[in-house]
Amino acid sequence: MTTTKIQPVHRSYGTARGWRIFIYVFGPLLIALFWSAPFWMLSGDWNALRIGFTVGMGLFGLFFVYCLYETAKGRHIITDTAFVYAGTLYRQELPLEAIKGFRTDQQYTHILPTSKAYPKIKVGYTSEGYKEIQQWLAEHYPNLDEQEQQQEEEAILLDDTFGRTTEERETNLTQTRRVASALNTLGWLTGAWLLFLPRFYEAAFTAGLTLPAVAALAILWHRGTIRPDEQKNSAYPNVSVALLMPALGLLLRELLDLELLHYDALWPLAGGAAALFGLLLLLGSRPFLQQPKLRASVLGQVALYALLYGYAATVAVNCVFDEGPAKHHTATVLRKHSSSGKTTTYYLNVTPWGPRRQAEDVAVSEEYYQQVQPGARVRIYEMPGRLGVPWFTVAE
Numbered sequence: 160m161t162t163t164k165i166q167p168v169h170r171s172y173g174t175a176r177g178w179r180i181f182i183y184v185f186g187p188l189l190i191a192l193f194w195s196a197p198f199w200m201l202s203g204d205w206n207a208l209r210i211g212f213t214v215g216m217g218l219f220g221l222f223f224v225y226c227l228y229e230t231a232k233g234r235h236i237i238t239d240t241a242f243v244y245a246g247t248l249y250r251q252e253l254p255l256e257a258i259k260g261f262r263t264d265q266q267y268t269h270i271l272p273t274s275k276a277y278p279k280i281k282v283g284y285t286s287e288g289y290k291e292i293q294q295w296l297a298e299h300y301p302n303l304d305e306q307e308q309q310q311e312e313e314a315i316l317l318d319d320t321f322g323r324t325t326e327e328r329e330t331n332l333t334q335t336r337r338v339a340s341a342l343n344t345l346g347w348l349t350g351a352w353l354l355f356l357p358r359f360y361e362a363a364f365t366a367g368l369t370l371p372a373v374a375a376l377a378i379l380w381h382r383g384t385i386r387p388d389e390q391k392n393s394a395y396p397n398v399s400v401a402l403l404m405p406a407l408g409l410l411l412r413e414l415l416d417l418e419l420l421h422y423d424a425l426w427p428l429a430g431g432a433a434a435l436f437g438l439l440l441l442l443g444s445r446p447f448l449q450q451p452k453l454r455a456s457v458l459g460q461v462a463l464y465a466l467l468y469g470y471a472a473t474v475a476v477n478c479v480f481d482e483g484p485a486k487h488h489t490a491t492v493l494r495k496h497s498s499s500g501k502t503t504t505y506y507l508n509v510t511p512w513g514p515r516r517q518a519e520d521v522a523v524s525e526e527y528y529q530q531v532q533p534g535a536r537v538r539i540y541e542m543p544g545r546l547g548v549p550w551f552t553v554a555e
Contacts, residue, residue, distance in 0.1 A: 257272050308394050315394060375443065387460060432472055483545070
């Protein structure tokens with residue numbers, strides 16, 4: 160490969176100033192914290208737990224000692240003959256003529272060699288002059304991510320299964336990308352609607368049920384052009400967001416709002432729905448499955464979408480669209496508590512009711528949780544389930 164002639168240079172880049180200050184301020188504090196932690200324990204025998212804790216804290220402290228030294232000494236150096244990384248524990252040197260190109264991700268720029276005889280060097284976004292290094296690489300070497308995508312797009316435009324002429328193939332590819340983009344945008348909106356603004360309840364669930372099915376049909380209709388999975392540098396449009404986000408929104412909303420009484424009758428139904436949905440995706444993805452390098456990614460993500468949608472869709476149809484007669488029960492609130500994570504779930508612990516033979520938690524909304532106090536009576540509706548899987552909800 161011929162590269163642009165490189166002028167003699169000698170540039171050195173350490174850790175970016177902001178990160179240096181951060182490490183210099185907090186590094187010593189963390190070292191002191193970890194190395195002093197064993198002495199906070201109550202005096203007593205040096206049993207296995209205490210010894211293990213001391214060793215662990217010592218190792219954490221040593222790690223931050225390394226971070227401090229690496230921040231002070233680690234450097235990326237560009238000379239007139241090589242790109243060098245000089246670190247605390249090792250040194251890597253890649254001759255300029257042996258650089259094949261570079262790839263980027265959210266945290267690093269990876270400089271790749273022409274042969275395994277030379278090392279790969281990565282430059283982190285915390286490095287001094289990170290943008291300058293990226294610009295230097297772009298001026299002298301190919302971006303392998305862009306090159307790979309361009310090569311795949313050229314292969315698509317040479318494939319007469321996508322159209323009779325190059326212009327027709329370009330038009331079809333552009334239209335397909337618009338379809339995929341629109342479906343993915345709707346996927347984000349539907350997932351957010353279900354999770355954050357579940358108003359017009361049945362409409363939200365209908366959207367969550369419908370959009371993944373429409374995306375699967377789009378894959379089947381545009382067979383060999385739309386991928387079900389997302390892969391970096393692929394020139395093929397994909398509908399991964401349209402498949403994932405609505406199903407994920409359904410699942411999370413169900414976990415927050417709906418509770419099943421028994422799961423035995425659910426699994427065959429959910430398994431059947433997952434199998435049908437997965438089969439539909441696989442039928443549309445056959446051209447990609449025939450390519451060995453794509454097969455694992457496609458199969459893995461199709462399995463994920465099928466299992467997620469199969470379960471979430473079955474529960475949604477069974478509960479949200481249940482029109483069967485309800486059985487009314489009452490129970491007394493014994494206590495209440497909440498569980499916090501990325502979202503907060505609120506629970507009332509209530510006395511036995513109906514088919515429940517012991518005190519158990521029931522999930523409620525935050526507003527109802529604030530209103531109800533221990534000792535209050537709550538109404539619980541037991542529902543038969545549209546698909547025959549019984550479930551219940553607390554009347555609020």
